Amino acid sequence: MFGPEGPSLRELAAQALSSVERGYDLLAPKFDHTPFRTPDEVLESAAKALAPLGPFADGLDLCCGTGAGVQVLSGLCRQSVTGVDFSAGMLEVARRRVRSDVGPLTAWVRGDARALPFPAVFDLVVSFGAFGHFLPRELPGLFAQVHSVLRPGGRFAFPVLAPPRPTRPGFWMLLGFDAVMRVRNALWRPPFVMYYRTFRLGDVLGELGRAGFEAELRALPEFGRRDDGSPRAGLVVARALSPRRAA
Template identity: 80%
Template sequence: MFGPQGPTLRELAVQALSSVEHGYDLLAPKFDHTPFRTPDGVLDAVAEALAPLGPFTDGLDLCCGTGAGTRVLTGLCRRSVTGVDFSAGMLDVARQRVRPADGPGIAWVRGDARALPFTAAFDLVVSFGAFGHFLPRELPGLFAQVGSVLRPGGRFAFPVFAPPRPAHPGFWLLLGFDTVMRARNALWRPPFVMYYRAFRLGTVLRELERAGLTVELGVLPGFGRRADGSPRARLVVARRPGERPARLQPAAGRVNS
């Protein structure tokens, strides 16, 4: 599927019936040839929006996968960049594919985002496409972990896209996927947690603030606006209290919770 270099249907089925960790170990060599990998256009837009808030010294790519977001950090951070993921297979691919000739040093760490093996060592944390692997009840602990590894004034940034409306085919595609995953997890062990519709912006903003972070919403303008004028893509930037931050372009329109 997804072209000659992508995984076969059988390989995807084996992955889906595995644990999240083992499933990604299996998928890792072909992950970048699937739609699950964050598109370069999104990565570039986030990098462009974050650049005026820097320069940054040390960055962390949370749930780094094959290192697409880690590569973004190498252009934003001056001293070091760290990618953390709990899949050894994904980290192996990242080591091979992210090898800048110069710039900050890169470290790869196998670890769980819910129990990060770091102190307050970073002034920028990013994450791309990983939040579907966390149940809503896990967000308080996850965001508390992120806050604990940020230096005072450090920022946690990630893109969020407006969910499709019921009139759009994507709405039913995502609903169908989540329904199948819930049925799978009710009938099969170990569970494979991946839900596209569970990460709701209103809930996320509340939990970030409860974790003691100050939140700003920016707009990623290259993705346009919906019929009601609200942006299709936003950048969430949550800051640990510290020095006064630079301002983002304010987001317009409603927040979808």
Template identity: 75%
Template sequence: MFSPEGPTLRELAVQALSSVERGYDLLAPKFDHTPYRTPDRVLDAVASGLAPLGPFGRGLDLCCGTGAGVGVLARLCRDGVTGADFSAGMLSAARAHPVPAGPEVTWVRADARALPFGPVFDLVVSFGAFGHFLPRELPGLFGQVRSVLRPGGRFAFPVGAPPRPGSPAYWTLLGFDAAMRVRNALWRPPFVMYYRTFRLGDVGRELARAGFRTDLYALPGFGSRPDGSPRARLVVARRLP
């Protein structure tokens, strides 16, 4: 799963016993050499899915990590791109990467639950961060996203279809979440990272309550499930007036 440049087992254990913020500060220098970094094929699929809806003015990569999603926004936005994350270590790693061609890129340390922006963005994207938010936090999170979007602005993110019950992937994710719950029951500070709490039906309802109209687009490069449904979708939520 990890390249030779990635973290050691000991480093991962130290991260897992830290807070979310501290854990990512520690992991940041080697994060891009782990499976946790969003794959390029996902980034490219999202960029292709959003391209017909653009071009956009200003873009925000929410919970940007080391900045992989900023490259998507640089292809789609004309007036500027911002990456926001609450981990200083991840932002430091992001700043060390070559700046994508296109509009100016800025980096801001910020908690997604209390964003320090006005309604200045036309597109907000996020990749792989929602497992760090408990279901009860989604209304506040989506409210924050709405507050930084201009009317008609869009909030977009990819979601994968849940694994088939009984499959190896199903048991792997179930076991990970169970282990994380035990860890958080026994150890402080908590490390919030769950794979099975971000359910598309619940997400759609919370987006509607927050003032979004949501459309789903298949990401065809990931194929279909046996029932014909897509293995991956792009959620595009438009901010209503």
């Protein structure tokens, strides 16, 4: 699961017993050598799906981590790209690994996605692999924040993977991981919020609508389809309606 350049079990344990912010500060130097980083295939497929919707002027990578999504935005946005994350350690790695001397102006901002420090200045907001860190009750506020930083008609996009079926080992692995995290958070403080099975597509699309978005799911054809014809991976693309239409 982890290569020789990835974190040791001891380092992972130290991360898991920390807060989310401190945990990612600790993991940051080795994050790109873990399976937690969004695979390049997903990033490339998302970029390909978003390209026809542009061109975009200004983009924001929400919970940017070490900057993989910023690199996607750099190929889609003409003027500026911003990465925001609450982990100083992740931002430090992002600053070092992402080239900012070519393409649109790049900025890095330390901030909480639940209280974004921006006005409505973005045409595109993306996020990759961060939603497990938000409890379901936090989604209305999170999506409202994203809506508040988008210009009318701007897009909010993020990939989703089809959940494994109960007949697959992956289903039980994710179920077990979430159960372990719930026990950990019941017994240890501060909590470390990271769940794989709480971000349900139907609920998410409903919350996006209530936050003032018009949302759709676009299949990512590079990942094929399941036996029932449903896509194995998709891209949620939500368009920000004007405040008057969203009311």
